[in-house]
Amino acid sequence: MKNIIAVAGVVIKELYRRKDFYVLFIVTILICLVMASVNIFHDDKIVRYLKELCLLLVWISSLVIAVTTTARQIPAERENRTLLPLLAKPLTRTQLVLGKFLGCWVACGLTLLCFYLFFGLLAGTREHMWPVLNYFQAIMLHWFMLGIVVALTLLGSLVFAAPSSNSTICFVIIGGILLVGRHLDHVALTLPEPTRAISQAIYFAIPHLEFFDTRDLIVHNWPLIHWEFWGLAIVYALAYIGAFLTGACLVFRRKAVN
Amino acid sequence: MGTILKTDKLRVEYRSREMRQATKIALAGLDLEVHAGEVFGFLGPNGAGKTTTMNVLLGFVQPTSGVASLFGIDVRQPIARQRIGYLPELTYYYKFLTAEELLRFYAKIFGLTRSETDQRIDQLMKLVELEHARKRPIRSYSKGMQQRVGLAQALINNPDLLVLDEPTSGLDPVGRMKVREIIQRLKDEGKTVFFSSHELGEVETVCDRVAIINQGELKAIGRVNEIKKPHHANLEQAFLEIIGFQNSSTQPAP
Numbered sequence: 295m296k297n298i299i300a301v302a303g304v305v306i307k308e309l310y311r312r313k314d315f316y317v318l319f320i321v322t323i324l325i326c327l328v329m330a331s332v333n334i335f336h337d338d339k340i341v342r343y344l345k346e347l348c349l350l351l352v353w354i355s356s357l358v359i360a361v362t363t364t365a366r367q368i369p370a371e372r373e374n375r376t377l378l379p380l381l382a383k384p385l386t387r388t389q390l391v392l393g394k395f396l397g398c399w400v401a402c403g404l405t406l407l408c409f410y411l412f413f414g415l416l417a418g419t420r421e422h423m424w425p426v427l428n429y430f431q432a433i434m435l436h437w438f439m440l441g442i443v444v445a446l447t448l449l450g451s452l453v454f455a456a457p458s459s460n461s462t463i464c465f466v467i468i469g470g471i472l473l474v475g476r477h478l479d480h481v482a483l484t485l486p487e488p489t490r491a492i493s494q495a496i497y498f499a500i501p502h503l504e505f506f507d508t509r510d511l512i513v514h515n516w517p518l519i520h521w522e523f524w525g526l527a528i529v530y531a532l533a534y535i536g537a538f539l540t541g542a543c544l545v546f547r548r549k550a551v552n
Numbered sequence: 553m554g555t556i557l558k559t560d561k562l563r564v565e566y567r568s569r570e571m572r573q574a575t576k577i578a579l580a581g582l583d584l585e586v587h588a589g590e591v592f593g594f595l596g597p598n599g600a601g602k603t604t605t606m607n608v609l610l611g612f613v614q615p616t617s618g619v620a621s622l623f624g625i626d627v628r629q630p631i632a633r634q635r636i637g638y639l640p641e642l643t644y645y646y647k648f649l650t651a652e653e654l655l656r657f658y659a660k661i662f663g664l665t666r667s668e669t670d671q672r673i674d675q676l677m678k679l680v681e682l683e684h685a686r687k688r689p690i691r692s693y694s695k696g697m698q699q700r701v702g703l704a705q706a707l708i709n710n711p712d713l714l715v716l717d718e719p720t721s722g723l724d725p726v727g728r729m730k731v732r733e734i735i736q737r738l739k740d741e742g743k744t745v746f747f748s749s750h751e752l753g754e755v756e757t758v759c760d761r762v763a764i765i766n767q768g769e770l771k772a773i774g775r776v777n778e779i780k781k782p783h784h785a786n787l788e789q790a791f792l793e794i795i796g797f798q799n800s801s802t803q804p805a806p
Contacts, residue, residue, distance in 0.1 A: 300660035304646060311648045374644045379705060382610045382638035383661045384630045493671075551612045 297385050298393040305397025306404070309363055318355045322409065325351060326416055342513055343422045348416065349509045352409045353436075357468060359405050360440045364398045364447040366463040368546070377551050388438060388543045395448055402440045405431060423515065431519055432508045438531035439506035443468055445538035446501075452545040454536055471503050500535040555624075556713050556744045557586035557609065562618035564604050564768075578604040580768040581618065586746050586761075588712075591739050593759035593776075594748040597795055603641065606717050607672040622713065637706035641717040645699075647691035651682055651701045654690065661681050662709040664770040676704040679734065696727035703734055712741070714738060720754060727776055727802035732758060752788045762787075766795040 309315055325523040326348045368391075369379040380390070410433050418424050447464045474481075475497075482493035505527055510516060564579040579601045586592045596602050602777040607613040608620050611627050625632040641766060647655055650672055659669040677683045680700035683692065690701060699719070706714060719735075728751070735745055735758050749755050756776055761772040771794045772779055776787060783790040 295693070297661050300657055304649070305655055307653070308646070327651075354595070375640060375642055376644055376646060378610075378612065379638060379658075380661075381612060382633060382640075383658060383709075384634045385661050386630050405603055422710070466719065505569045 297389045301390055301393025302397035302400060305367065305394060306401045308512045309401040309405075310361075311376075312456055314362060315359060318359060320408045322351050323412060325415070340432075341417070343418050344420070345413075345513045346400060346509065348413050349512065352406075352413060353507075354508070356402060356406055356436065356440060357443065357465075358502075360398065360402045361447050361461050361464050361468070362535070363401060364394075364444045365451050365457045365464065366432055367394045367398065367448070368451050369457045369460075370457065372551065379552060387546045389548055391448065391539065391542050395445060395542075396467065396533075398444045398448070399437075399441050402438050402444060406437055406440070417459070421515075425512070425515060427518055428511055428515070431524055432512055435506040435508050435524070435527055438535075439503050441549050442501045442503065442531055442534045442538070445535045448465055449542040449545065452542055452549060468503065472507070475500055475502055476504050477497075501531075505530065553609060554588045555585050556588050557584065557592075557622055557746060558641065559584045559605070559608075559620045560618055562605070562608060562620055564601075564608060564613060565616045569730045577768050579608070579615075582765065582768065582770055583774070584763060584770070586713075586744060587741050588744055590760040591735065591745040591758050592747070592757040593762040594746060594760055594765070595750075595752070595755065595791060596748075596765040597797075600605045600765045600795075601674060603717060603767065604768075605765075606638075606715055606748065609715065610636075632645075635709070635739040637709065637711035637714045639702045639714075639716045639719055641721055645690050645701060645705070648689060650687050650689055651677070651704070652686045655704060657793075658705050664709070672708060674806055676707055677736075679707070680704045681730070696723055696730075699727060699731070703731065707738075711743070713744045713746065716745065718748055718750065718772045720749065720751055728754070752786075754762070756787045764794050771795060 326344075328345060329344050368377075371380070381387070410429060414429055415425075443464070446467070447460065450460040450464050451457065454463060478493055478497040478500075482490050482497060485493055508519065511519065559582050562579050562582040562584075563577070566576045567579055582601070582605060584605075594602055594605070604613060607710075609622065609627055611630070611633065614628070620627045622632045623635060627633075646657075647656070654671050655676065656669055659672065664672065673686075674729075677686050680703055682697060682700055682704070685697065690698065693701065699722075703719070705774050706716070720731050723731065732754060735747070738745055739758070759776055761773070761775055762779060764771045764779070780787055780790045783793050785793070
C-alpha cells in the first residue's frame with residue numbers, strides 16, 4: 295500500500311504544480327461571480343438559474359480536469375522515460391496503475407472540494423440556507439462518478455498510445471453516456487432485431503454516469519436521497535471502478551515499457 | 553566470491569508486426585556471471601544487445617527463453633530489485649519535483665524510514681555535489697546535474713548492485729570524471745557495478761572484468777588484460793578485432 299500512496303503523492307503534486315487546475319478554477323469563479331452579481335430579469339428566484347449554471351460549470355470543469363490529468367499519466371511516463379527508473383525499483387505494474395488511479399482520483403476530489411466550497415458559499419450567501427448534508431451527498435456521488443471516469447481514462451491511456459486521442463475518445467464516451475445513456479433502452483424498443491439486442495446490451499453494460507447527477511438536489515433544495523439508494527450508487531461506482539482498473543492492470547502487464 | 557548477477561542461455565526475440573519481416577534476435581543464448589564486489593564492463597557496438605540485457609535484468613522485457621537472476625532471485629519477481637540501483641542511459645525525472653522530493657519518493661518505494669531517508673539524502677547530495685541545488689526543481693538543472701541526480705536516485709537504497717547504462721554518455725569531461733570518481737568510490741566500498749559504455753578508455757580504467765557482445769552473442773569475457781593480451785593492442789583495438797570490424801583505411805587500395 296505504501297508504494298501506491300507514494301505514486302499517488304507524486305500525481306497530486308504534479309496537479310497542483312501545473313497551471314491547468316488554476317486556470318479552470320479561476321475561470322469558473324469569475325463566471326460564477328459575474329452571474330451572481332447581476333439579476334437580469336429582476337426575478338427573486340433567479341438564484342436557482344444561477345445555481346444551475348454554476349453547477350453545470352463545476353461538472354464540466356471537473357470532467358475536463360479528470361480526463362486530461364489521467365490521460366497523460368502513463369503515456370507521459372513512457373514518453374519521458376521516467377517509467378524506467380520507477381519500474382527498476384521494487385514496484386509492481388499493478389501498484390503503479392493503482393497509484394496513478396488513487397492520485398488522480400484524490401486530486402479530482404480536492405478540486406471538487408474547492409469548487410463546491412466556493413459554490414456553497416456563493417449560493418448560501420444568496421439564499422441564506424446551508425443544506426450541508428445535501429452538499430455532502432452531491433459531492434460524494436460526484437466524486438465517485440469521477441472515479442469511474444478516471445478508471446476508464448486510465449484504461450484508455452493504456453490502449454490508445456496518444457494522450458490526445460485517448461482524451462477525445464473518453465470525452466465522446468462520457469458525453470454520450472451523460473446525454474443519451476438514459477434514453478438508450480427506450481430507443482432500443484423502437485429498433486428492429488438485432489440492433490435492438492445490441493442497444494440493450496450496451497445500455498446494461500455502460501456505466502450510467504447520470505445516476506450520479508444530483509444537481510437538482512441542490513438547485514431545487516430537494517430533500518435528501520435515501521441513504522440506502524445513495525449507498526447503492528456508491529457500490530455501483532465501485533464495481534465499475536474495479537472492472538476498469540482490472541482491465542488496465544491486465545493490459546499494462548503485457549505492455550512494453552520502452 | 554558469490555555470484556550477484558547471472559544469465560543462463562538468455563534469448564530475446566522481437567517479432568515484427570509486419571508479416572513479411574523476420575523475427576529479430578536481440579539476444580542469442582547469453583551466459584553471464586558477475587561476482588560480488590567487481591566492476592563489470594558490458595561492451596558492444598550499437599544494437600549489440602546491451603540495453604536489451606539490462607532491460608531483461610530489470611524486468612522490463614520478458615526473455616523468450618533462458619533465465620536471468622539477481623542475488624539468486626528470478627528477475628521477474630519485484631523483490632529481486634530491492635537491492636539494486638539503476639541509472640538509465642537517458643535520465644529523465646519528474647521535472648516538477650526538486651531533487652530532494654524525487655529522492656524522498658524513491659526512498660518511500662524502497663521502504664526506508666523517515667530518519668534513514670533524511671540521512672541518506674544528505675549523504676547522496678554531498679556525494680553528487682548537489683547540496684546547493686537540492687531544493688530547486690529538476691527542470692532548472694543542467695544535463696550534468698540531471699545525470700548526477702540520476703546517480704543519487706540509483707544509490708538511494710544503498711544498493712549492493714548498481715546497473716548503469718552508459719552513465720557518461722553526453723557528459724562533458726568534468727561530468728565524466730565525476731561519474732568515474734563515484735564508480736571508483738563505490739568499488740572501494742565493495743559494491744558491485746555492472747555498466748555498459750562506449751568509452752573504452754574509461755572501461756579500461758575502472759573495470760575488473762569485461763564482456764564483449766555483438767549481435768546478441770557473447771564474443772569475449774574476462775579481465776581487461778586477458779582480453780587485450782591475444783591482440784597485442786589496447787582495449788579499443790582488441791574490441792574492434794573481437795567484433796570483426798574491418799577498418800577500410802588500413803586495407804590496401806585495390
